[in-house]
Amino acid sequence: MTRLPDKRANLAAMRPILPPDLFAWLADDQRTASSLVGGPEEGWNIDLGGRLLYPSGASAYVDPQVSEFLANPVRRISFAASxxxxxxxxxxxxxxxxxxxxxxxxxxxxxxxxxxxxxxxxxxxxxxxVDGQSLEWFPEKDAGHLVCFGLGLGLHLPMLVDALAIRDLVVVDPFPEFLRHSLHIVDWKALADELNRRGGRIWFCIGQDSQTLAEQVQTALRGPNYIRIDGAYMFQHYDVAPLPDVIRQIQERGPILEMAKGFFEDEIRMLTHTVQHHLAGPARLLVDQPPSKGPIPPVLVVGSGPSADKSMDQVARLQRDGAVVISAGTGLGVALNHGVTPDLHCEIENTVTIDEGLGLLTRDHDLSKITLLASWTVSPRTSAFFPNRIFYFRDSNAGSRLFARPEQVIGLSGPTVANLACRAAIALGVRDIYLFGIDLGSRARDVHHSEKSAYNLVEDEFWKTGRGMDGLEIEAPGNRGGTVFTSRQFQLTRTGFERLIRAYDGTNFHNCSDGVRIAGADPIDPVGLSFAGSEATAAVDSVLAKLGAAADPDPELCRTKLLAYRQALLQWWTGVEDLLRRPDLDLDGLIDGLYPMIEDGLSATRMDAMGAIQASFAGSITSMLQLSYTVLRHLPNGDRQTATRFLAPRMREILSDSVRRAEQNSRDLESEIPK
Incomplete structure (x- = not known):
């Protein structure tokens, strides 16, 4: 007689890994539209209300499907490898x-x-x-992930986990009731325990929206085992909507899935800028404000997409009505060149090209009346263009980890400056945000930015081609109908917008751009907009007044923080070096040993000196480990073992140099502090 699993034990195993609302729904035995039918002898099935999910029963469907997959598995070649x-x-x-x-x-x-x-x-x-050796397809069967598109009754999952040396199991399905039915026949507790023993877990992505599901899969693949993303198994149980669209989106997100989480040189630069700004002139700090009971002016966010040129007259008119204009990055030039002076301007990057672009604008425009709202990590050369400055703490970078308190971090402020502009407006309590020139693509493949943006006004091929941006090769639904051409970079930006919109449902987003549709942002024609006579026509000063007075430089704070940074650096490096000197260290031991030493720098929010150290090194170490895993797993097994013994000594040599550089940079910064 077949022994059925304990439903209560299954629920207990799922509690830590399910969203609370989904767990509560599973634990409640209310009726569902479908029902579990059959039994262990005659075969299990799901009655969908007039027809069965499996024509001949779950086992009869699953057994040959799994056998066929194992004979010729679908595996995801990493973007780095391909x-x-x-x-x-x-x-x-x-x-x-x-x-x-x-x-x-x-x-x-x-x-x-x-x-x-x-x-x-x-x-x-x-x-x-490894020069001269031939890379094979997948000589190794182990992998970090198995993504199953389709749950059904889940009988295929134990079979696949038993047969494949994977760590993370990602289950994607549109129907939560299937998960409830599976509690009676799948031993989820045993599955969870086995994957935990391997160093992994189960991820559930349940819902009807394909984009949300794709984001959840992306989150799972970028979890603790994302270093092992090369060779992930992709199993499709059935093709019920929206699963085919989820698979398509995952394929399109290849480069995004493996995008580096920062790198050492950039982290050191951002930490340096953070310290320099704390030592410079007075500035205000952007923090989330409590909801305002009084009138709040609407905000117009101006980007540099192609459609911005057609709507700047409307932006000027609405600004006269009392709206606050925030320009984002190169959107500043678009606004100024159309005769609109933004109230605030946002910058997030620390690259030289930002300074070059601002320098070009000062030839024809006065920036002194515009308030800069920027990350502490921007270059001091950037902030020098603006006498009035508001800084904010980005999440995850070394400077924020060292200087900020958790409640001071402005999350969901990326990945681009356009995302920041909207997030800043939310922090200031704004209830209505209107997007202009936030196209995230174009109606024409060869038109990537506004005619009035720096991209098209300078005689520099690097700028004219979009500063190295990807080509607009991906088709996407347009905000005003039709098709718009976009890129992977812009898709990542759109994802950031949609996460922000979902997280702050008390803020209304209105998309006045003629670009890619952004879910949750209402398409609107700005011609009919008017704020004249509205109670919301308060001055911009009423919004900024919430932030209080500008803070003076704090040399002692900087000195204390830099000392703590060096102490944490020494402690961290002692642990890392001890690991790298182990004579028995293989590739898995290297990855599993180093990950806990950088984990807080990748995903958690440890806001102290050790968190800053982990953030400084996490991106580069992850990249080194991921490249090692990707290269070595495509070598014949003997070569892989030989090459593995090379990794730790070379990594120790390179990291040792980086640690010395980080320490010296900290001492150099301390020498700049007034006595």
Whole structure:
């Protein structure tokens, strides 16, 4: 007689890994539209109300499906491998892969051309070490993830977990009631315990919206095992909507899935800028304000998309009505060149091109009346253009971890300056945000920005091509109907907007742009808008007054923080170096040993000196580990073991140099503090 699982034990195992509302619904035995039918002898099934999910029963459907998959599994080749290690002609039309000896010098050159944010010294050393060897398709069967598109009754899941050496199981399905039915026949507790033993877990992505499901899958793949993303198994149980669209979106997000989480050189630069700003002139701090009971003016966020040129007359008119105008990045030039002076201007990046663009604007425009709202991490050269400054703490970077209290961090403020402009408005208590020139694409593939933006007003090919931006090759629904061409970078920005909109449902978003549709932002024609005579026509000063007076420089705070940073650096490096000196360290031991030492820098919010150290090194270490895993798993097993013994010594050498650089940078900054 078949033993059925304990439903209560299953629920207890699911409590820590399910959203509270979904768990509460599962625990409540209310009726559902579908029902569990059959039994262990005659076979289980789901009655959908007139028809069965499985024509001949769950087992009869699952057994051959799993056998066929295991004989020829669908595996996800990482973006790094497909776009960096391998060539297009190595992938045959019949799906076969042709091995070819690796050429380290050619790949190193390709590495620099693509500007990959990885530890370049380590990458070149690793490639040189395996130079001339032939990379195979997937000689190793282990993987970090198994993504199952379709739950049904879940009988396939134990079979797949038993057969495949995976760590994380990601279950994607539109129907929560299927999960409830499965509690009676799948031993979820045993599955959870086994994956926990392997260093993984179960991720549930349940819902009807394809974009939300794709984001949840992305979150799972970028979890603690995302270093092992190469070779992930993709199993499709059935093709019920919206699962095919989820699969399509996951495929499109390849580069986003593996986007580096910062890198050491940039973290050191951002920490330096944070300290320098704390030592400079007075500035106000942006923090989330409590809801206001009085009138709040609407905010118009101006970007530099192609459609901005057609709507600046409306922006000027609405600003006269009392709306607050916030320009985002190169949207400042668009506004100024159309005769609109923004009330606030947002910057988030710390690159030289930001300073160059602002410098060009000062030839024809006065920036002194515009208040800068920027990350503490921007270059002091950027903030120097604006006498009035408001700074905010970005989440996750080393400077914020070192200086900010948790409640001072402005989350969901990225990935781009346009996202920041909206998040800043929310922090100030704004209830209505109108987007202008936030196109995230274009009606025409070859038109990427406004004619009045710096991209099209300077005689520089780098700017004219969008400063190295991806081509607009992806079709997406338009905000005003039809099709708009977008890119992976813009898709990531759109995802950021949609997360922000869902998180702050008390704020109304109105999209006046003629670009990509943003879910949750109402498409609107600004021609009919009017704020004249409204109670919401308060002055911009009434919004900024909430932030209080500007704070003076605090040299002693900087001195204390930098000392704590160096002390944490020494403690952290002692642990890392001890691990890297272990004689028995293999690839899995290296990954599993280093991850806890950078985990808070990747996902948690440890707001202290140790959190700053982890944030400083997390991105580069993750990139080194991910490249190691990707390269070595495509080598024959013997070569993989040989190459593994090379990793720790070279990583120790490179990290030791970086630790010395971080320490010296901290001392140099301390020397700038007035006595």
């Amino acid at each position: 776009n960096f290690l391998f060539e297009e002609d190595q992938f045959g039309r019949d799906g076969r892969f042709t091995p070819r000896p690796l050429e380290s010098k050619r790949l190193a050159a390709k590495l620099h051309e693509q500007g990959e944010f990885i530890a370049a010294r380590f990458a070149e050393a690793l490639l040189d070490h």
